[in-house]
Every structure is written in C-alpha cells, then in structure tokens.
Amino acid sequence: QVQLVESGGGSLQAGGSLTLSCAASGLTSNRACMAWFRQSPGKEREGVATIDIGDGDTKYADSVKGRFTVSKDNAKNTLYLQMNSLKPEDTAMYYCAAAPYLKRGRNYSCGPERREFDYWGQGTQVTVPS
Secondary structure, three states, X not given: OOEEEEEOOEEOOOOOOEXXXXXXXXXXXXXXXXXEEEEOOOOOOEEEEEEEOOOOEEEXXXXXXXXXXXXXXXXXXXXXXEEOOOOHHHOEXXXXXXXXXXXXXXXXXXXXXXXXXXXXXXXXXXXXXX
C-alpha cells in the first residue's frame, strides 16, 4: 500500500523560501512519475512540477519556472519541492502524487499537464499573505 504524506507547509512573507516534503511509503518502484499539484479555493487543481524518477527528468508549470525545484531523495523515498521567491499567488494547498509504471508506453507523459495519478497525499497548506 502506497501512502504519500506531505509536510513543510506554512505561512511566510512574500519573497521567502519554503521546502515541502512528501514521504512516499510503500513506493518500491524506481519507475514512477511523481508530481506536486496545488489548489486554492475556487480554482482548479494545477500541476506545479513533475519528476520522472526513472530518468530524473523534471518539468515545471510556467508560473513557477525558475523559482521552484522538484527533487527526490531515493534513499529516504521522499519527494521535495523547494520554493523560492514566493508570491501571494502561490498561496494554495499543495499535494504530491505518484504514478508508478512498468515501462513508458506510447502515450506516456510526465509533466504538469498530467492529471492521472494512482496515489495522492492529503496536502499541506502554503500561505503567502499579500
């Protein structure tokens, strides 16, 4: 049973930095698309960043490119999202997600536009007051 547990959220001033963590227990595959999403009230869930842990390829939404960095510590089985230069519009509940795969099929994709994931965490709140 795969379980994703996010932590590290909080409230901080604009311009600050924060690192979110997602502990992935039970995720034994070294082939998976993992992602960070966010959702604020009244808005659709938005893909923020993805990492294919099979080859380390990362992708970012335009809104966070150059400010956020996604990474995974395989020894700790933990996904991270380093967020710098935070803005009020980054305020949201942040979720991690995982989609293990055996091999990449023709329609495989791992990017912020992907919506289908097998496992989701419960989320951690990030608030950047305006």
